[in-house]
Amino acid sequence: MNIHEYQAKQIFAEYGVPTPxxxxxxxxxxxxxxxxxxxxxxxxxxxxxxxxxxxxxxxxxxxxxxxxxxxxxxxxxxxxxxxxxxxxxxxxxxxxxxxxxADIKDELYLGVVLDRAKEMPVIMASTEGGMEIEKVAEETPEKIIKVAIDPTIGFQGFHGRELVFGLGITDKLEQRKFIDFASKLFKIYMDKDVELIEINPLIKTGSGDFLALDGKMGFDDSALFRHPDIEAMRDISEEDPDEREAAEYGLSYIALDGEIGCMVNGAGLAMGTMDTINYVGGTPANFLDVGGKANAETVAKGFEIILKNPNVKAIFVNIFGGIVRCDRIANGILEATKMVDVKVPVIVRLDGTNAPEAAEILKNANIDNVINATDLLDGAKKAVAAAKGEL
Amino acid sequence: MSILVNKDTKVIVQGFTGGEGTFHSEQCMEYGTNIVGGVTPNKGGQEHLGKPVFNTVKEAVDATGATVSMVFVPPAFVADAVMEAADAGIELAVVITEGAPVKDMMYAKMYATKKGMKTIGPNCPGIITADECKIGIMPGNIFKKGKVGLISKSGTLTYEGANQVCNEGFGISTAVGIGGDPIIGLSYKQLLQMFQDDPETEAIVMIGEIGGDLEIQAAKFIKENITKPVVAFIAGQTAPKGKRMGHAGAIVSGSAGTAKEKMEALEAAGVKVVVSPAEIGKAVKEVLS
Incomplete structure (x- = not known):
């Protein structure tokens, strides 16, 4: 979850990180x-x-x-x-x-993020403030100082010294001020389960003070349960309404700009399905993970959300039934087509536990626009053909 | 042979008596997993699914000699459960729970490493040695005994891959779902080495996705250490930048962690990389013939 600049600055103020x-x-x-x-x-x-x-x-x-x-x-x-x-x-x-x-003398960059390779937070600082930091990382990586911090010892003096010497801050008072600034920012990162905190630019004023001129913060969604104060800062008008609606039903949805709607169980297989559609010459219209408990209600909701996108010309339902048996999912899909008026062809591939029974159910239902597929590749090919009106 | 777990492995379940814990423990026992008991605080002394329940992992380990724990506790208690297992001398914790805070896992993994405990997950389907031992939530029936080792960040892609490998007439030695969170326990590198050392495994399937650089590290490792053939698929070639694709760690930030970069690194390491998961079975057949 992300918050606005003004909200980030409220948090900075609570921790004594100076801002205008x-x-x-x-x-x-x-x-x-x-x-x-x-x-x-x-x-x-x-x-x-x-x-x-x-x-x-x-x-x-x-x-x-x-x-x-x-x-x-x-x-x-x-x-x-x-x-x-x-x-x-x-x-x-x-x-x-x-x-x-503010009286801007210098513009710096300061951020804290998880270093996934080191599995600990890393403070990043640069003299190239005000620029896109990714551009700096690409063009002049030597201008970004990275200091990883083992959370079991926390922010120590030597971490601070690495930062100020790396940035070329020589004045002793300024060094102290900057180290204090960075240590407070790190404390916010740890206390609030922050995913990313970024100040760009962090300015040095004419009188040698450091101020957060901007503030960008994102939080670990899995930890929001213990931060009601952060949760209260959620601005739902900033979130995609379809993604939000899907989330309310336990679905994970992201709109894309292609023509084939996808409904899949599991995030990895959902991406793999998009990739396979692309591989056989089609374009995916969305990412949609219905989760481990695909049933008539979730599938119906999935259809509804996918069909809001006017570009969708066919839907590929790709479910690998594990613990949930395929025959049950097949019945769920049939029920869902009664709940939602689906006018585009629906290609259904059900594999895993009880797949032959599921194929039989779909065949017997004899619904015109529900087409059975035998495996992932077959399903993707049929979906692409259907989207072109060739099926 | 196999890696990490077999029919003799003694397993306890943390979160044994909860809904998920009960359902999946039962499924695992049906598969043949040697579950020797479980842990649920304040339910010590009771019996559940015909096995003893303990208040603490320490008591469970003392009484049963368990070396592996399957963790089903709610997300907020995952780190506590992992650290308790490590403290009690458990050798491997398999964490199924989805949605554990990243910070918690950061501390839990550090402590587990310090205590010499291996972790799989969190947010993963678990580990299965075909026909011997299933510790997790995967459908056991699709994993036929064989000589292909499988490592995957994704649950359903594990099933998809294993199913194709079996349909091509091969089978699985051990399959491990490592999870797609930003911080996970065992990763490709360690598991690749285990499969390399396992005489029963003749080829390895590795399924990755966008985000982070574990696959890049794996590519380097394969080049230097792995002589068995490896087939790889990276999910998310068509994923947009900056969007989290279901898994907490599956996000391309800036230009880092793309599928393209990972596929190129793996190809350069001599891995047979497929563009669609639908090609995994065929590719395994190719490298094994």
Missing amino acids: RGLIAETVEEAVENAKELGGNIWVVKAQIHAGGRGLGGGVKLAKSLDEVKKYADEILGMTLVTHQTGPEGKLVQKVYIEEG
Whole structure:
């Protein structure tokens, strides 16, 4: 689960990670009020969406008067912001964060993420703040300092020294401030079951202070049960409505841009099915894992969600029945076709326990658009042919 | 021979009396697995499925001599259960539970390693030595005895692969589902070495997916250490970047962890890489003839 910048900064503030002062607004009037309350004569108006690259997309503006705050808030609120992370459809901006202007001397990058190879968290820091960090990693990997931290000892002084010397911070007071900053960020990472925490840019001000100018945080979904405060920050308007609806029924769904709807049990086989469709010359319309307990209700829901996509020309149901017997699944599929009006051809491949009985059930049901397939390859080929109207 | 488990392996079940634990323990016992008891706190002294229940893993190990534990406890208690098993001298914990927090597994695995305990999973179908011992939730009937070892991050792809191998007239020595979480216990490298050392295994099927770099590490390892033929499939060639494909660890972040990069590394290591899981059976036939 991801949260907004302003929410990340609330967490930073709780832990004493310095940020510029700011206030969140949902209307233009609130935005102007916020600017007045913050005081000063320079403010930043920032669109709050779960995606990076907001500045380039026109979602971050520097305002030098209250009139400008009003003008920019009016422009940004309600706009559909398109960035390299939103996809071409963009995201609707419903909130703006009004922040006091900062005196930027240097822009750095600081992040904490799990190092899967080392199986421990790693702090990443770079002098190339404000740039896309993946680009830095690709073009100038030597400019990223990585310090892995064994969680059983936690953040120690030597970790901090590796960071500041690596970044070329020489002033002793600045070193202390940066190490304090990084250690607090690491504490947030551990305390809150964070998956990714990223500050880009982290700025050094003219007076040698470090401030989190941005904040991006994602959390381990499996650990949300012990963080009700984080769960409360969920903004469902940022999530794909179809993916969310599917999740409510225990289905894992991701829309793609092809023509063949897929319904599969198990995430690995679901990906393998998409790959096989591609292999035989078709294009998958979605990833859909119905989980280990495929029954009439979940299959019906799956059909419903798949068919919301107008590009779908055929559906490939690929189930490897293990503990759940195939004959039961076959009956479930038949029931589901009664619950949902499925107009496109449905290719069904059921393999595993009791597969011959299942094939018999489907055959006897004699439904025009339900086509039986003998194995994965056969099913994928039939689905591709059906999508082309050749079956 | 086989790897890790056989008909003599004594198994206890943590979370023995719960719904899932009961159902799958029963299935395992039917298959022939030597389940000698289970652990459910506060139910010690009772009997379940005809086997004794203990309050702690230590008591269970002392009383039964079990060396392997199958773990079915709810996600929030997985780390505790794994560490308890390690502390009690269990040699292998097979963790079926899905949805354990990553941080918990990070600590649990460190402790298990320190205690010399191996772990399989979490979020996996388990391990099966055909016709001898099933510790997990896979359908036992599709695994016919044979000479192909199988390692997979995915449950249903394990079944798909094993089924094809058996349909081609070969069989499975041992199949291990390692799980697709960001932190897992035994991985390709260790299991490849075990299959290399197992005289019964003549070929190895390795099924991976997008995310992380375990398959890349495996490719390097195969090049240097594995002389038996290996067939591999990597799921997620058509998966979009930045989207989590069901498994917690199955995500391409930036340009790292793509199927293409893994397939190329494996091919360069001399592995027979198939583009679709539908080709696994045929590829095994090819490398074995």
